[in-house]
Amino acid sequence: MGTDVTPRLSMKSAFETFLTAACDRLGYSASIKSLLSxxxxxxxxxxxxxxxxxxxxxxxxxxxxxxxxxxxxxxxxxxxxxxxxxxxxxxxxxxxxxxxxxxxxxxxxxxxxxxxxxxxxxxxxxxxxxxxxxxxxxxxxxxxxxxxxxxxxxxxxxxxxxxxxxxxxxxxxxxxxxxxxxxGGSVGREKATGHGIGIVIKEYSARYGTPLKGATVAIQGFGNVGLHAARAVTELGMKVVAVSDSRSAVYRKGGVDIDALAKRKKERGLLCETNDHDALDPAHLLETECDYLIPAALGNVITAENAPHIAAPVIVEGANGPVTGEADRLLKERGIAIVPDILASAGGVIVSYFEWVQNLQREVWSLEQVDAQLANILGKAARDVFDHAGENSLDFRSAAFDIAVSRVKEALDATGF
The missing domain is CATH 3.40.50.10860 (Leucine Dehydrogenase, chain A, domain 1)
Structure with missing residues (x-):
């Protein structure tokens, strides 16, 4: 986590880069691009x-x-x-x-x-x-x-x-x-973002034929999102081999003990003070050899400097904007698949939407209702992205931005713009 302004500026800059590329692909004018920006x-x-x-x-x-x-x-x-x-x-x-x-x-x-x-x-x-x-x-x-x-x-x-x-x-x-x-909160809201990451990975596996059972995962961030993502992928039969927080990280080849780590983190504030796990430099977690890397902490953590050292073939963005624009380009050149944040971390806002609807209608949904509706909405969004990417020879972020930008443009047109 840097202290200068450049990383923070790059998040907006990255958005502008992705937005401009989408508008160009979709044939939108500079005026539309300005309105969307x-x-x-x-x-x-x-x-x-x-x-x-x-x-x-x-x-x-x-x-x-x-x-x-x-x-x-x-x-x-x-x-x-x-x-x-x-x-x-x-x-x-x-x-x-x-x-x-x-x-x-x-x-x-x-x-x-x-x-x-x-x-x-x-x-x-x-x-x-x-x-x-x-x-x-x-x-x-x-x-x-x-x-x-x-x-x-x-x-x-x-x-x-x-x-x-x-x-x-x-x-x-x-x-x-x-x-x-x-x-008036909703059941399922606390776990929603991390649980949604599991839904998206399951859809990715189904589409591209990558096995889930035994697949290894490294997760940067062990707060609410990282913890629930770890539990979600474990339920899919995957193996979380490394996790980190802002000050510590641990690795275990056979899979970390998620519940023990969560308990120790709550009691001591650190992950590395846990028996049977090897201490790991938090700065190196992103370079862990694994099948899936889930950055689930802050933005702009994968940069042009560390992108060449990323070992995972698939990155699933659990945080908002964890990959800078330049790093995104470098990773794509290396053939690394990136499931973008606007898809992978959308579980939280979807269940927030459910909570808003429940509050407006004075209803209370069961956890089964929440989980089923989340799986329906997020699963369809994932399939839409994978379909659009395949049909147009695009990476997943470009496909996701094409779909999102076109929907916002359609709404702007309907309002009279």
Whole structure:
């Protein structure tokens, strides 16, 4: 994870590269490309809070609503010290493509606050969250922009957002998703992104005849997405041989003990303090020899510098924008297949959509309903991408962007553009 601005700029830059290529393939004009690139609304607010020690701290909060032609904007809220407007712009753009690709009636948005949640007390986090909602409440809501968890946030943070928004507008569960079940959250939401990665890999295996049983997997990131992805691929008969978090990594040739690692991570905060696993340099996890590599942490982790050392023949993007534009080109030249984030990590936004629908209709779905609908929607999206790629001799990212861009363009045309 770098400290300069270049990696963060590259996420938006990568989106522009993929968007331009899609517009060229589809024969769209420069005007259409501009409409698809520009955000509809960008918000920056300063959030002062009094720390527990009595000192004043000021944080910057951002929310970008990229495109709402297909429905209300939808996207996560992340708490991370490197959050800035460029990163949020890029992430919001990707969300527009993601919701369009899986064909749910939502647009794309993203938000963030430049804080380190691990260095804030619970009271400070709650105060920061509630003040952020007070600053932007007029621009968010169930019919305009619906937030959800992301890096550094969770169901508890979404509960605070729900509470603060409802204090202004009355009980409004559909204003935010990823909430605790007690506040109208949906079963299956916590595991949705990681579980969805398993669905996409299963579709990939069925289409291309690659065996699942015994196939090896390395996962960068052992938070919510990485943990549930590990469980999902294990249920498919695959073998997770390496996992990492931001500070540690472990490897075991015969397959790691996922539950033991999760328990130790929760207790100690590190993965490497686990018996019967070999410590691994986290920086080298991406270069692990395996059948599938799943980057499931932050964006821009696979770059032009480390792309030549990637050993896995298939990369499944569990994080948002983990591969830079230049790395994407280098990997394609090496024949490495990349299942893009707007497909592979779409499980979370699909189940967020289910939660929004349940809240609007005052319904409660069973886990069986959620899982079945997720498999239907995400499975079809995967098959659409593989079909389009095969029929037009495209890589998966290009195929996914073609489908998504054409759907957003169709919605823009219908509105009168």
């Amino acid at each position: 520009l955000a509809a609304l960008e918000i920056k607010v300063e959030i002062p809070i009094v720390r527990d020690n009595g000192e004043l701290a000021i944080f910057s909060g951002y929310r970008v609503q990229h495109q709402s032609a297909r429905g209300p904007c939808k996207g996560g809220l992340r708490y991370h010290p490197e959050v800035d407007i460029e990163e949020v712009r890029g992430l919001a753009s990707l969300m527009t493509m993601k919701t369009a690709l899986v064909n749910i009636p939502l647009g794309g948005g993203k938000g963030g606050i430049d804080c380190d949640p691990h260095k804030l007390s619970l009271r400070e986090l709650e105060t920061l969250t509630r003040k952020f909602v007070k600053r932007i409440h007029r621009e968010i809501g169930p019919n305009s922009d619906i937030m959800a968890p992301d890096v550094g946030t969770d169901a508890r943070v979404m509960g605070w957002i729900h509470s603060e928004y409802s204090a202004i507008y009355g009980h409004s569960p559909a204003a935010v998703t990823g909430k605790p079940l007690a506040l």
